[in-house]
Each structure stands twice: as structure tokens, then as C-alpha cells.
Amino acid sequence: MSQTGATPRRRNPRGQGQVLKTQLLEAAAHLLATMDRPETLTLRQVAREVGVAPASIYSHFPDLGSLIQQVLHLRYEELAARMNDAAGTASSPLEELVARCAAYIHWGVEHPGEYRTLFGGGMPETLVPFDTHGVGEEILASVISVLSDVTTAPGRKPDPHEDWQAGLLLWTGMHGLVALYNAHGAIDWPPLDDLTAKVLGKHASQPAPVVAKILRTLKEPDSGRPVDPHHS
Structure with missing residues (x-):
């Protein structure tokens, strides 16, 4: 297991980066809707939910705020x-x-x-x-x-x-x-x-x-x- 705790995930085929973006949005939306304190959400939690390294998120969202705002x-x-x-x-x-x-x-x-x-x-x-x-x-x-x-x-x-x-x-x-x-x-x-x-x-x-x-x-x-x- 990597240090991030993320489950190894196969890279999306070329041209399917939108798939990961959608998965990140869905994961963030789910966590925000179910966490006792959604204001404590972190990118690491979103990455763990999807099964990717946190660094993968930055290809689609520059920071946590932009991800939450899109949700x-x-x-x-x-x-x-x-x-x-x-x-x-x-x-x-x-x-x-x-x-x-x-x-x-x-x-x-x-x-x-x-x-x-x-x-x-x-x-x-x-x-x-x-x-x-x-x-x-x-x-x-x-x-x-x-x-x-x-x-x-x-x-x-x-x-x-x-x-x-x-x-x-x-x-x-x-x-x-x-x-x-x-x-x-x-x-x-x-x-x-x-x-x-x-x-x-x-x-x-x-x-x-x-x-x-x-x-x-x-x-x-x-x-x-x-x-x-x-x-x-």
C-alpha cells in the first residue's frame, strides 16, 4: 500500500480524464452529504474515496475549494x-x-x-x-x-x-x-x-x-x- 493509503488504480485511457473528474465530484459530493462535519473535508479523503493518490486531483481541481465549489x-x-x-x-x-x-x-x-x-x-x-x-x-x-x-x-x-x-x-x-x-x-x-x-x-x-x-x-x-x- 502506498503512503497515501490509496488503493492502486489503473490509469484512465487517453481521453478519459473526464471519468476521473466525475468520480472526484461524486466522491466529494457523497462525503459532504454524509460527514458529521463536512467543513473538515480534505483532498486526501476524496482521493481515498476514489482510490487515487491525492496528487491526481490537481490535474482537475487546483485546490479543495474549487472542488467543493463545483459540487x-x-x-x-x-x-x-x-x-x-x-x-x-x-x-x-x-x-x-x-x-x-x-x-x-x-x-x-x-x-x-x-x-x-x-x-x-x-x-x-x-x-x-x-x-x-x-x-x-x-x-x-x-x-x-x-x-x-x-x-x-x-x-x-x-x-x-x-x-x-x-x-x-x-x-x-x-x-x-x-x-x-x-x-x-x-x-x-x-x-x-x-x-x-x-x-x-x-x-x-x-x-x-x-x-x-x-x-x-x-x-x-x-x-x-x-x-x-x-x-x-
């Missing part, structure tokens, strides 16, 4: 695609808001480790600068925009500052729901869609039964109704 970018894109796909079936601003937010909540509950990777905090800014979260800002902007469409009275000009605050409060409610639902699975939670309807109803100034009805009729593409892990 975050891919996870944000995955979440954004889920929300955009769900919103594609909407026929009104309220339906779009419900579809986007329900997709966000269900993705977070179905992928707790990945959700924590994106929104759990703890990563030092030296590894993950603020501008790494660009796609995350786009996700929030999409929710703020459609929330404004739902809540702005006819004939009234939207107020960007108020819209921003309202969107942040809605995101706070959704994040709190996902984080607590994931962290305290032993609690006898009500069905996730019921909780979602109440959170969205409060922030969108809509009766919860109206939101619940939309949740029952909207289906995410190719998956049917989102799965509720605690009430399957």
Missing part, C-alpha cells in the same frame, strides 16, 4: 431544474409559486445530506466564497418574483424592497420546515403537503385549503406526486 454548483443546478420542471405545469402565478416552493421543500426532504451541503452553513469563506452561490441566488430570485406577482394588488406598483423582504421571509419559512423535518424525523409530523400549504398560505396571503388543493392537482414531471418520506 455546490451542480447541486444548485439540480435543485433549480427540479423547481423549474415543477413550475412548467403551472397555469397561474399562484400555481407557479406553489409548484416551485413544493419542489424546493420536497427536494430538501428527499435529499437531506445534499440540502445540508447547500444550506447548512459551516464552510469557511476561504473555501466557499459568497459568489459561489450564484445559482442559489437565482433560485431565490425566481421565488421572489412570482411571490410578488401573487401578492401585489392589481393596479399597485411592486416595491422591490418589500418584495425582497417578503421573499426572504418565505425562504426562511421553507428552510426552517425542511431543516426541522430532516433533523427531527422521530416527531409525529403532519403530512408534508399539509405543512407546506400552511407555510405558503401565510406568506402568499392565501387560505391554506386553496394552496392544499393546488398541491393535490400539481404533479412534478416524470415522478407523479412528490413522496413524503414520513408518510409513505
Whole structure:
């Protein structure tokens, strides 16, 4: 065994360096999602997970920060695609808001480790600068925009500052729901869609039964109704 502890690995054939890059991203994503303290991740751990020497990583990523940032970018894109796909079936601003937010909540509950990777905090800014979260800002902007469409009275000009605050409060409610639902699975939670309807109803100034009805009729593409892990 080498001093690095890595399992000997056959070199990828010429032109297949992308294979190793993908393996490194998958390994880093897995470790970030499953480690008790993901902020302590090292390149040596990623290399061991894949079965290569740590030096092999530098052909694809100059440092640990760039590897983590790429993982975050891919996870944000995955979440954004889920929300955009769900919103594609909407026929009104309220339906779009419900579809986007329900997709966000269900993705977070179905992928707790990945959700924590994106929104759990703890990563030092030296590894993950603020501008790494660009796609995350786009996700929030999409929710703020459609929330404004739902809540702005006819004939009234939207107020960007108020819209921003309202969107942040809605995101706070959704994040709190996902984080607590994931962290305290032993609690006898009500069905996730019921909780979602109440959170969205409060922030969108809509009766919860109206939101619940939309949740029952909207289906995410190719998956049917989102799965509720605690009430399957």
C-alpha cells in the first residue's frame, strides 16, 4: 500500500480524464452529504474515496475549494431544474409559486445530506466564497418574483424592497420546515403537503385549503406526486 493509503488504480485511457473528474465530484459530493462535519473535508479523503493518490486531483481541481465549489454548483443546478420542471405545469402565478416552493421543500426532504451541503452553513469563506452561490441566488430570485406577482394588488406598483423582504421571509419559512423535518424525523409530523400549504398560505396571503388543493392537482414531471418520506 502506498503512503497515501490509496488503493492502486489503473490509469484512465487517453481521453478519459473526464471519468476521473466525475468520480472526484461524486466522491466529494457523497462525503459532504454524509460527514458529521463536512467543513473538515480534505483532498486526501476524496482521493481515498476514489482510490487515487491525492496528487491526481490537481490535474482537475487546483485546490479543495474549487472542488467543493463545483459540487455546490451542480447541486444548485439540480435543485433549480427540479423547481423549474415543477413550475412548467403551472397555469397561474399562484400555481407557479406553489409548484416551485413544493419542489424546493420536497427536494430538501428527499435529499437531506445534499440540502445540508447547500444550506447548512459551516464552510469557511476561504473555501466557499459568497459568489459561489450564484445559482442559489437565482433560485431565490425566481421565488421572489412570482411571490410578488401573487401578492401585489392589481393596479399597485411592486416595491422591490418589500418584495425582497417578503421573499426572504418565505425562504426562511421553507428552510426552517425542511431543516426541522430532516433533523427531527422521530416527531409525529403532519403530512408534508399539509405543512407546506400552511407555510405558503401565510406568506402568499392565501387560505391554506386553496394552496392544499393546488398541491393535490400539481404533479412534478416524470415522478407523479412528490413522496413524503414520513408518510409513505
